[in-house]
Amino acid sequence: MNRYKSLQQFLNPHFSDEEYQLAAITGDASFRRYFRLNRGQDSYIVMDSDPTKLDNTPYIELNKVFSEHGFKLPKILHADEKQGFFLLSDLGNIHLADMLEDKERTSHYKHLIKLSAQWAKMPPVAYMKDFDREFLELELGIFLQWLVEGFLGLTVTPAIDALWKRSAELLIENVLAQPSVTVHRDFHSRNIMRSNQQWAIIDYQDAVQGPVCYDLVSLLRDCYFKLPHDELEYLLEHAYKEFKEQGLISANVSFAQFKQWFDLTGIQRHLKAAGIFCRLNLRDGKLGYMENVLPTLRYIADVAQEHKALQPLGLWIANTIIPATRVAIKEKLGN
Known part of the structure; x- marks a missing residue:
């Protein structure tokens, strides 16, 4: 619950002009949690990756490397590396x-x-x-x-x-x-x-x-x-x-x-x-x-x-x- 409140505090400065809806989506096999954030017609993915459980450095650095070489990955729009909160582009829901x-x-x-x-x-x-x-x-x-x-x-x-x-x-x-x-x-x-x-x-x-x-x-x-x-x-x-x-x-x-x-x-x-x-x-x-x-x-x-x-x-x-x-x-x- 404390992390969820901290997550909202991370998001609020980026969406202060309009209310948003945050809904949990299926996570992966790690300790990470994911949410879909909707604001009007726009949607984003929010990742909660607790740095006490996971090293987020490879996620950040490899995102840069693979993206620079032309691969389509989620874009990291905003990040609080200290707390492990990430606002990502939404690639949709078709796997x-x-x-x-x-x-x-x-x-x-x-x-x-x-x-x-x-x-x-x-x-x-x-x-x-x-x-x-x-x-x-x-x-x-x-x-x-x-x-x-x-x-x-x-x-x-x-x-x-x-x-x-x-x-x-x-x-x-x-x-x-x-x-x-x-x-x-x-x-x-x-x-x-x-x-x-x-x-x-x-x-x-x-x-x-x-x-x-x-x-x-x-x-x-x-x-x-x-x-x-x-x-x-x-x-x-x-x-x-x-x-x-x-x-x-x-x-x-x-x-x-x-x-x-x-x-x-x-x-x-x-x-x-x-x-x-x-x-x-x-x-x-x-x-x-x-x-x-x-x-x-x-x-x-x-x-x-x-x-x-x-x-x-x-x-x-x-x-x-x-x-x-x-x-x-x-x-x-x-x-």
Whole structure:
């Protein structure tokens, strides 16, 4: 309540000439809160990002960098960095997620693959961390900590620990073998918007230097939407050609190699995502993401079966983790 009063005090000087209406809108998976501010015919987005919980510097600095390179992002109109209040331009309310039944869906994805390639070519800046081994180990650890042990209450036996370490090493090596580019990290249907006939990007503040296939996985193996197999294969081949044309991968990288990078990067990302969905439930009391856990686990099990070295991981997920998760969701959440 105190932050809400402070937020109003932040806004009042900018809208003193006319009353405004402030309505909460769906937030993201972080500690940030969002509101839509309406004043007459004008609308804005207000972001409350408590600096005691989040470092807002990357949000501010990367906004400048990506905007200068021609990407459409929310404009920061006014900011109180000390308190963590931001007045942003309103990009509307149409996300890619709202357009997935569109007959032009494949065309949308092709345009976004090109956009992701352009994003990848952005030069690194100081606010982008490296997607290195330590970073990857931390991300993979989220799965064991928050899903296996935290949500399911399972004990990691020595045999499972050995299986996990072998699998994790393969996934880490796969990431580190890829060309390093600028990665959004959450380039998916809920963070891509259609605004004034342009594609706009939000939630960009966690950009890193990482594997060339990462954002492509976020887009084509979205945790919130599953593309039909044939459409995904077509778009993956299209991406392979686009990435070659953009100089992101060298001429001697075969499609088979590219697909392996893509598949294994997807397994790493989905392990992290499934763990984060459980963390949002257990730590932050956000239950809405739990409906995405089982589809995300099935991604892992299905793709792992296509790669011999990861089949044991896939079988563990399919035969132990998925059934236990299904039971736990029903018992703990009543779903």
